[in-house]
Every structure is written in structure tokens, then in C-alpha cells.
Amino acid sequence: MMAMDIREKLPILKEISPRLVLGHIMRAGSISRADIARQTGLHRSTITRIVASLLEEGFVEESGEGDSGLGRRPVMLSLVAGAVHVVGIAIESTFVAGVLVDFNAQITERMEVPLRDASRDAVMADVYGVIDSLLERAQEREITVLGIGVAMHGIVNSHQGLSVFAPAIEWRNEPVAVNIESRYDLPVRMENNANAMALGESWFGNGQxxxxxxxxxxxxxxxxxxxxxxxxxxxxxxxxxxxxxxxxxxxxxxxxxxxxxxxxxxxxxxxxxxxxxxxxxxxxxxxxxxxxxxxxxxxxxxxxxxxxxxxxxxxxxxxxxxxxxxxxxxxxxxxxxxxxxxxxxxxxxxxxxxxxxxxxxxxxxxxxxxxxxxxxxxxxxLGQDSVTIGAATLLLQDIFELPKSNGWDHV
Incomplete structure (x- = not known):
């Protein structure tokens, strides 16, 4: 496991209940306190307390009134998209791509550079160049970046952040995530590129x-x-x-x-x-x-x-x-x-x-x-951004606790 955790930078999210509330808000887009209580099984007073903390921290906002049928119209809650930003990096066989995304995985900045050659130092220089540029653009926008997700071709030990084998550039057991984490002092998560794509699609794409x-x-x-x-x-x-x-x-x-x-x-x-x-x-x-x-x-x-x-x-x-x-x-x-x-x-x-x-x-x-x-x-x-957004999702998944369905799907 990587040494740093994005939740260390967001103390309110160390407990599972606030993450569960955020997960329900994210999935619904807009939802009332009463519906969150009903769907999570948490007591209404607990939901009221958690939502008050999330509002104070700027993670969620009240976004108008919903339909009630009869009686008082409920106040709806939505995520504040700009509350959290992370970077997603894709290290492919011929290029490095990167995105800066918000809470909803919407892209704020993107860039891509071709790999100059397959040597370890050249590849990492290209990776660092993309990350540096995205962090500079974030700083210009007065955005704080909370972590970096990395998607890499080949076999990746996601637990240790190792590129076990990257055939296109002939890497074996390269501690990519640790190196990036040490350079930027930010939490880093790493995964195989196809796995990252699947994760991104599951959270934010056609697999929701x-x-x-x-x-x-x-x-x-x-x-x-x-x-x-x-x-x-x-x-x-x-x-x-x-x-x-x-x-x-x-x-x-x-x-x-x-x-x-x-x-x-x-x-x-x-x-x-x-x-x-x-x-x-x-x-x-x-x-x-x-x-x-x-x-x-x-x-x-x-x-x-x-x-x-x-x-x-x-x-x-x-x-x-x-x-x-x-x-x-x-x-x-x-x-x-x-x-x-x-x-x-x-x-x-x-x-x-x-x-x-x-x-x-x-x-x-x-x-x-x-x-x-x-x-x-x-x-x-997510189109041609599916891998980089998937890389960013490696960090975002640590913020949300998604509601689970009852049994296997039939869609």
C-alpha cells in the first residue's frame, strides 16, 4: 500500500459515514437529506450532522428544492465540483497523457506528449513533465491538487505501486508510484491501464x-x-x-x-x-x-x-x-x-x-x-479520456463510499 492516503488531507472523510453520504450525493447528482437517510439506513439526526459538516467544509451545497408531492418541499444537496481536484496520468507505450479533474471527474486541464524514447529516465522525465505542467496550471487557477493517479500499460502491482512488467519499454519491477509520491509529496495510486479504464467507466462512464x-x-x-x-x-x-x-x-x-x-x-x-x-x-x-x-x-x-x-x-x-x-x-x-x-x-x-x-x-x-x-x-x-479519468478515479474512489445494489444486476 502507498504510504500516503488522500483522506489524510481530508480528515472529515476518515470515517465511512461521511464518505457514504458523499457517495449517495454523487450517484444521485441531487438528493435530499431524507432520501439519504432512507437509502443509507442512517438516523436522520446523523445525516443532519454529517451534512452540516460537509457543507461547512465546502464539499456539498444546497441546490434548490425538490418535488415532494405533498407537504414541504425538500432542500436538495449536490457536490461542489471544485472542492476536490486530482491528477490522472496514463503511461502508454508511445505517449504520456494527463488530466486535471474535479470532484465529478470533469476535466479542467489535459495534455499529452509523445515518449521520446523507451529508456527509464526518458519515460519518467516525460511523466514528470506532464505532471509539472498540470500542477502549474492548477496553481494558476488557484486549485489545490490532492493526489495523483497513474495508469500504466503491462502488469502492475497496484498494492505496491510497481510496474511489474511493461513490455513496450521493457520495465521490470519499477517503483513508479513511490518515485512520483516522493517527488511531489502527494498521495499516489497506480493501476494497469485497462483496469483504470474499467474503474473510470464504472464510476463515471457507461458502467455506472x-x-x-x-x-x-x-x-x-x-x-x-x-x-x-x-x-x-x-x-x-x-x-x-x-x-x-x-x-x-x-x-x-x-x-x-x-x-x-x-x-x-x-x-x-x-x-x-x-x-x-x-x-x-x-x-x-x-x-x-x-x-x-x-x-x-x-x-x-x-x-x-x-x-x-x-x-x-x-x-x-x-x-x-x-x-x-x-x-x-x-x-x-x-x-x-x-x-x-x-x-x-x-x-x-x-x-x-x-x-x-x-x-x-x-x-x-x-x-x-x-x-x-x-x-x-x-x-x-468517457471516450479517449477513459484511461486518464480512470487513473484519477483511483484517488476519487478513496473519497466516496458508493451505495451497493442488492444482488447481481439485470439491466
Whole structure:
């Protein structure tokens, strides 16, 4: 566990009852004292005392009157969005992104820089540069930042704040969170990027109030975060959700993990670009050549997106292949986990409209009939900010105690 806790900076929230009250206000958006008492089971006098303290500390505000049907209209309570700010950082394989968010995970500032190289010192310099810039912007706005959340690709020991293995930059057992905490003297929480995405979606995105969710991140690599019973499921060795290493094409391309035909070898952005370049060199995707200036090696994700938006038939076929493989891997996972929602995001977010129909078709064929009755497959709700907001949520979750549903979801 990290040495510092955000609640040390917010003494009123050390007890669970004020966090529970805040959680109900956050979930409802606007709620009366009486409804909080009814939903939490706490005595009205206890709610009155807690709300008075939260009002005094500036965490909540009275926001008008609600409907009562008969009798006196209740005074409604809402969060003061600017009362708390945290930073969320995503350390990806090719870039570092960061956001400054408020109590409601609304973005106040954002920035992104490409990684200069994969060396430890260069990567951390880029990370520190992003954090420094966000903290400077916060200071200019007279905003106090209470903590930093970090989402990192690869295997992350969230308990110790270690990058156990980050394949793109070849890190092993790097104490990333401890280093950041020591530099800034702020509480730091750290998690795998797909897990952070899942957490952010569960709290603030398309997974709100859903107990069982699978969130899939498709980019240079493919991973997923799993929410079970409303809680993030990291696995015994912090490696749950490695959907990118399910075999979807037996005897297919060799994966960096050593196996053949992993999802990542046929459905990641790197894989689809490699496939597209091969087709161009064989003369089998001539319509796509117009977007590369006649050079197959110039095909990159930006050019592929341009071709896709122009409805180039070769580009659309490439994404259909991706969707078929992704749908198969999702079907395997859905048959095991039985989630109520599957959310897809990551670098492919801009082209999801061209991927989802085939994914849904494949899932509809492959998933067992009883598991489809409540299943919904959608894009992530936080868009391309889902990982950085998820990183910030690592801190925000320590402030709120969310109301629990009664049993498993049926949405």
C-alpha cells in the first residue's frame, strides 16, 4: 500500500459515514437529506450532522428544492465540483497523457506528449513533465491538487505501486508510484491501464450502477478490465483480463508472449497496420494506396482512419477482420463472466462505429443464449479520456463510499 492516503488531507472523510453520504450525493447528482437517510439506513439526526459538516467544509451545497408531492418541499444537496481536484496520468507505450479533474471527474486541464524514447529516465522525465505542467496550471487557477493517479500499460502491482512488467519499454519491477509520491509529496495510486479504464467507466462512464462489466482497451496492445460485483477484479497476480492473449486464430502469427494466433496478433492497431501494409505490397488493397502517397510503408493509424471515414472498401475490410477476431475473443470471455455490459475503448475509439456491428454479430452467434438476455455491448462513455479519468478515479474512489445494489444486476 502507498504510504500516503488522500483522506489524510481530508480528515472529515476518515470515517465511512461521511464518505457514504458523499457517495449517495454523487450517484444521485441531487438528493435530499431524507432520501439519504432512507437509502443509507442512517438516523436522520446523523445525516443532519454529517451534512452540516460537509457543507461547512465546502464539499456539498444546497441546490434548490425538490418535488415532494405533498407537504414541504425538500432542500436538495449536490457536490461542489471544485472542492476536490486530482491528477490522472496514463503511461502508454508511445505517449504520456494527463488530466486535471474535479470532484465529478470533469476535466479542467489535459495534455499529452509523445515518449521520446523507451529508456527509464526518458519515460519518467516525460511523466514528470506532464505532471509539472498540470500542477502549474492548477496553481494558476488557484486549485489545490490532492493526489495523483497513474495508469500504466503491462502488469502492475497496484498494492505496491510497481510496474511489474511493461513490455513496450521493457520495465521490470519499477517503483513508479513511490518515485512520483516522493517527488511531489502527494498521495499516489497506480493501476494497469485497462483496469483504470474499467474503474473510470464504472464510476463515471457507461458502467455506472452496473455490477458486472467487461471493459476492453484496443490499441497497440489489447487488454481488459473486469468489474465483478461492483469491484475491480485484479486477479491473484494482478494479471486478470489478459484478453489479448486468447487464441483466436490457431496457427496464426506468433505473439510476443510466444504463442500463436493471440488476439493481439490479429486485432491490435499494430497488427492491422502490418496486415494493411502487406496487402498493399501484394497489390490487393489498391484503393487504400491513395491514402499512403503510393508507399505501403507510409500506412499509419491516422491514414487508415482517413480511409475508413472515406469508406474505402479495403480499409473497411481490414476493420471487419479485426471485429470478427475481437468478437470471438469477447464471446469466450462473456461465456465465462456473464457481464451485463461490455464496453470497448482505447485508440480504436474513433473508428468504433465501423467495428461494433460485426462484433455484435459475432457475439450474437457465439455467446450462449441465456447469457444474451441482459447483455449490452457499447463504446466506453468517457471516450479517449477513459484511461486518464480512470487513473484519477483511483484517488476519487478513496473519497466516496458508493451505495451497493442488492444482488447481481439485470439491466
Amino acid at each position: 450502477a452496473v455490477e458486472n462489466i467487461l471493459v476492453v482497451k484496443v490499441g497497440s496492445s489489447i487488454g481488459s478490465g473486469v468489474i465483478l460485483g461492483g469491484r475491480l477484479f485484479p486477479g491473484t497476480d494482478y494479471s486478470a483480463g489478459e484478453i489479448g492473449h486468447l487464441t483466436v486464430l490457431p496457427g496464426g502469427p506468433r505473439c510476443k508472449c510466444g504463442n500463436l494466433g493471440c488476439l493481439e496478433t490479429v486485432a491490435s492497431i499494430d497488427a492491422i497496420l502490418k496486415r494493411g501494409r502487406e496487402l498493399l505490397k501484394k497489390g490487393e488493397a489498391q484503393s487504400l494506396m491513395a491514402f499512403t502517397g503510393g508507399d505501403p510503408n507510409q500506412l499509419n493509424f491516422e491514414k487508415l482512419c482517413q480511409a475508413t471515414f472515406a469508406r474505402d472498401p479495403a480499409a473497411l475490410r481490414l476493420w471487419e477482420e479485426v471485429a470478427a477476431h475481437l468478437g470471438l475473443a469477447l464471446s469466450y470471455t462473456i461465456n465465462i463472466l456473464n457481464p451485463a455490459k461490455v464496453l470497448i475503448g482505447g485508440d480504436v475509439f474513433p473508428v468504433l462505429d465501423y467495428i461494433l456491428p460485426k462484433v455484435r454479430e459475432t457475439v450474437g452467434i457465439q455467446v450462449l443464449q441465456p447469457l444474451k438476455s441482459h447483455l449490452r455491448l457499447e463504446p466506453v462513455g
